[in-house]
Every structure is written in structure tokens, then in C-alpha cells.
Amino acid sequence: MNTTAEAPPKEPSEKDIITGLQEKVSASRLSLFLQCRLKFFFRYVLRLKKPKTPSLHVGNSVHAVLKSWNKARWLLKPLTLKQAHDAYTEAWSDTSEGKVFWEHGEENDDKTTGWRLIDTYLRESHVPADLKPDAVEVPVEADLVNHGLPRLIGILDLVQRRQIIDYKTAATTPNADKVAHSHEIQTTSYSILYRHNTGHQEAGIQLHHLVKLKNPKVVITTMPPMSQQQETRLFRQMEAYLTGIRHEQFVPSPGMHCASCEFQNECRKWH
Amino acid sequence: MAIKLSANYSKKLGLPQYSSHSFAASVEVELSDISQVESELQRLYQLLQQSVDQEIQNVGFIPQTNGSNTNGNGHANNNGRTYQINGSSRQHSNGQHQQQPKAVSDAWNCTDGQKGFILRIVNENPSITKQVAEDLSQQLFGIGVKMLNKLQASQLIEDLLVKAGKPAPRQTRWQQHQPTNHQAA
Numbered sequence: 117m118n119t120t121a122e123a124p125p126k127e128p129s130e131k132d133i134i135t136g137l138q139e140k141v142s143a144s145r146l147s148l149f150l151q152c153r154l155k156f157f158f159r160y161v162l163r164l165k166k167p168k169t170p171s172l173h174v175g176n177s178v179h180a181v182l183k184s185w186n187k188a189r190w191l192l193k194p195l196t197l198k199q200a201h202d203a204y205t206e207a208w209s210d211t212s213e214g215k216v217f218w219e220h221g222e223e224n225d226d227k228t229t230g231w232r233l234i235d236t237y238l239r240e241s242h243v244p245a246d247l248k249p250d251a252v253e254v255p256v257e258a259d260l261v262n263h264g265l266p267r268l269i270g271i272l273d274l275v276q277r278r279q280i281i282d283y284k285t286a287a288t289t290p291n292a293d294k295v296a297h298s299h300e301i302q303t304t305s306y307s308i309l310y311r312h313n314t315g316h317q318e319a320g321i322q323l324h325h326l327v328k329l330k331n332p333k334v335v336i337t338t339m340p341p342m343s344q345q346q347e348t349r350l351f352r353q354m355e356a357y358l359t360g361i362r363h364e365q366f367v368p369s370p371g372m373h374c375a376s377c378e379f380q381n382e383c384r385k386w387h
Numbered sequence: 388m389a390i391k392l393s394a395n396y397s398k399k400l401g402l403p404q405y406s407s408h409s410f411a412a413s414v415e416v417e418l419s420d421i422s423q424v425e426s427e428l429q430r431l432y433q434l435l436q437q438s439v440d441q442e443i444q445n446v447g448f449i450p451q452t453n454g455s456n457t458n459g460n461g462h463a464n465n466n467g468r469t470y471q472i473n474g475s476s477r478q479h480s481n482g483q484h485q486q487q488p489k490a491v492s493d494a495w496n497c498t499d500g501q502k503g504f505i506l507r508i509v510n511e512n513p514s515i516t517k518q519v520a521e522d523l524s525q526q527l528f529g530i531g532v533k534m535l536n537k538l539q540a541s542q543l544i545e546d547l548l549v550k551a552g553k554p555a556p557r558q559t560r561w562q563q564h565q566p567t568n569h570q571a572a
Contacts, residue, residue, distance in 0.1 A: 190527065247426050254542045275538070277429060313538035 143305035157366035180207035233326040251275040258312035278319035307342035396435035497540035
């Protein structure tokens with residue numbers, strides 16, 4: 117008998133998962149919960165796996181290159197365009213987060229689209245290469261127990277001159293006012309994380325949208341530091357999250373967002 | 388033409404018995420381009436402030452609150468000031484200031500958890516010596532490991548793990564994330 121053999125790791129029960137979700141929350145989890153609780157349940161409680169979408173794969177690959185580019189210039193070894201392209205090729209072939217199901221000929225088109233986004237962004241020098249970052253894709257957390265709230269977690273893409281910068285790839289040109297509102301949970305979360313981890317107020321927040329048009333373009337939305345009102349809004353949203361999870365209120369919220377939901381089949385069976 | 392940039396930072400803190408102590412640090416650097424002024428000032432301010440804060444925590448001698456130190460009315464002095472020693476707020480009143488401040492060499496600015504993690508990476512990876520960690524900290528932030536704030540310590544941990552060939556396993560933000568407008572954030 118092999119007495120040294122270890123038992124396989126035990127899958128957490130649904131109760132364990134729900135307990136864990138009450139202890140930590142990220143901006144994306146909170147946003148999803150507030151958008152549709154049933155979708156949140158499928159993704160984070162039941163953990164139903166779905167194929168990775170092509171647009172997500174493009175976004176991941178672009179992010180990976182921008183991370184490498186920022187890290188390299190921080191270490192005073194800036195990437196050439198060729199090195200950036202090599203990094204992109206490597207990121208594109210990474211299927212560790214799941215395979216993508218492409219339509220015929222779609223992969224090459226999307227791969228080209230992703231590279232053109234990076235090429236445009238780097239050539240237009242939206243982030244001066246000679247400025248040292250304060251942080252590059254750094255995971256951070258903030259203990260909000262004094263507010264009776266879960267621990268807030270997140271990853272900051274780039275911090276430079278106390279500006280929090282978040283990268284996004286988008287299919288359409290964003291509208292500045294709408295973007296500031298629709299991403300408020302994320303930007304407010306990042307401000308709180310930054311302040312908790314540095315003891316300083318951020319200089320501002322920027323969303324860098326890399327837009328997948330025929331002629332790619334970069335749209336930068338600049339926002340001021342988080343206001344007291346925004347912090348209160350987020351805390352109240354987190355309270356609603358906590359209450360909803362505690363009472364397991366996982367109900368569907370039908371709407372426009374259902375069009376791109378990967379859980380439509382599961383949703384229809386819910387009653 | 389080289390541009391000289393000098394920065395200084397001073398801080399004065401109140402202590403019990405109407406006393407105070409202060410500390411200042413100055414530094415002068417040369418820049419090759421005037422466009423570097425803003426970023427360099429930001430870096431120097433952060434560096435000087437953290438350095439001064441680190442050292443000023445050692446309050447050294449503090450006057451005793453016995454009969455020899457009075458405020459002129461025959462009462463022991465207590466100016467009621469509160470100040471921070473190693474992150475904990477302490478009200479200094481009669482007889483409470485005997486406690487020795489924590490040795491500066493033991494003080495880390497990051498959390499205990501981050502400190503433990505950094506030390507564990509150093510202990511468990513022969514290629515990551517304390518000097519390697521210190522050098523990386525200097526290279527990235529221009530300050531030593533113990534002076535890193537929580538954000539900087541998180542970054543150092545990430546980079547040390549990569550150097551050790553053990554990047555932190557975690558679910559990326561982009562996994563399974565598909566907003567309606569096809570953004571990948």
C-alpha cells in the first residue's frame with residue numbers, strides 16, 4: 117500500500133464557494149452581479165466553463181504585449197517593434213486559458229487586427245517610453261472590513277505619475293461620458309485599491325481604448341480622482357452584493373445584455 | 388547642458404512634554420532633459436518622504452514626566468499629542484513613553500504578509516538572494532525593499548516570482564470576461 121499517496125484535492129462545495137465570494141470581490145465580479153445575478157451564479161458559483169471567445173483572445177494577447185512593453189521600458193530595455201511582434205505571436209499561441217473556436221479564416225483576420233491595434237498604440241506614443249511606471253499589471257487588495265465589506269481585489273494595468281491607466285480593446289468608438297459612467301465600478305475600485313496600497317490619492321484615471329476599426333485608433337478617456345460620492349456609491353453596491361450573495365438571490369435580469377450572454381441555454385431552463 | 392534639480396524634505400513631529408524632533412534630507416540630481424523634471428520630482432518626493440518617515444520613527448530620548456519636567460504650574464506635562472510609531476497610533480501620556488520604538492532595521496512599510504512572502508521567496512529560491520531582491524527594488528523604485536509601500540511590494544513579489552520561474556498562478560482578469568460591447572478589460 118502506498119501510504120504516501122495524497123488524496124486528490126477536494127472540490128469546494130457550493131456553500132464553500134458562496135462563503136468565499138462573500139470574503140473577496142473584484143470590480144468585474146461586482147459588475148456582473150449587478151448586471152445579472154443568474155449569470156454571476158453560472159460563472160462564479162457553478163463555475164460553468166464556456167469556450168473562450170475570439171474577441172477575448174484578441175484582448176488577452178494585446179494586453180500581454182502592452183504588459184511586456186511597459187515592463188521592458190521600466191527596466192530601461194525598451195522593446196523594438198519586432199520584439200513586440202514576437203511577444204504578440206507568443207501570446208497569441210497561448211491556449212492555457214482555453215481553446216478558441218474560430219470560424220473559417222477568422223483567426224488570421226483577428227490576429228492581424230490585434231497586431232494593428234498594438235502597432236497603432238505604440239507608434240502614436242500614448243505613454244511616453246521614457247517615463248518610468250509606478251506599477252505594471254500589479255495585483256492589489258484592500259481590506260474593507262472596517263466598512264463591513266468584503267476584501268476588494270484587482271489588478272492595475274499601469275500606474276504612471278500617479279495616473280491609473282486601464283487598457284481596453286473595443287469594437288466601437290467609446291463615448292467619453294458613457295464610458296466614465298459604465299466603467300465607474302471598475303475605476304472607483306481601482307482608486308480605492310491605489311489609495312489603500314500607497315497612502316496617496318491618485319492623480320486621475322485613464323481608460324485607453326484600442327478600437328478595432330478598419331483604421332485602428334486609440335481613444336483615451338481621462339477622469340479626475342475618485343470623489344467621495346463615488347466611493348459611497350461603490351460601498352453601497354458592495355453592500356447590495358453582500359446581501360444578495362448571503363441570501364443567494366440569483367435571479368435573471370433579462371435585457372439587451374442577454375444577446376451576447378454565453379449562458380442563454382442555461383438561463384432559459386431556470387425557474 | 389545638464390540641468391540640476393535639488394529637492395529637500397523635512398518633517399517636524401510633536402512629542403510629549405512640549406518637545407519635538409525633526410529631520411530633513413536633501414538630494415541633488417542632474418537631468419539631461421527638462422521634460423524629466425516633473426517625473427523626477429515625483430520620484431524624489433516619494434523617496435525623500437519615505438526615507439524621512441522611516442528614520443523619524445526612531446524618537447530617541449523623550450523627556451520624563453516626573454517632577455523635574457513640569458509646565459510651570461507644578462503639573463506633569465502632557466501635551467496630548469498623538470503620533471505614529473511603526474504604524475500604530477499611541478497616545479503619549481504620563482509614564483507611557485518608556486516603550487522603546489521598534490528598531491528601524493526591523494521596520495517594513497508593506498504588510499506583514501508581504502514581508503513574509505518576500506522572505507519566503509528569498510529562502511526557497513537559491514537564485515533569489517536578498518541582494519537580488521534589494522537590487523530589483525532599487526532598479527524599479529529607487530528605494531530598498533523595506534521601504535516599499537504595499538503597491539510596490541506587490542509588484543516586487545510578482546517580479547521576483549517571475550525571476551524565480553514561478554509566476555504567480557492566478558486567473559487573469561480577462562478570463563471568461565465578455566462585456567456586451569466586446570471589450571476585453
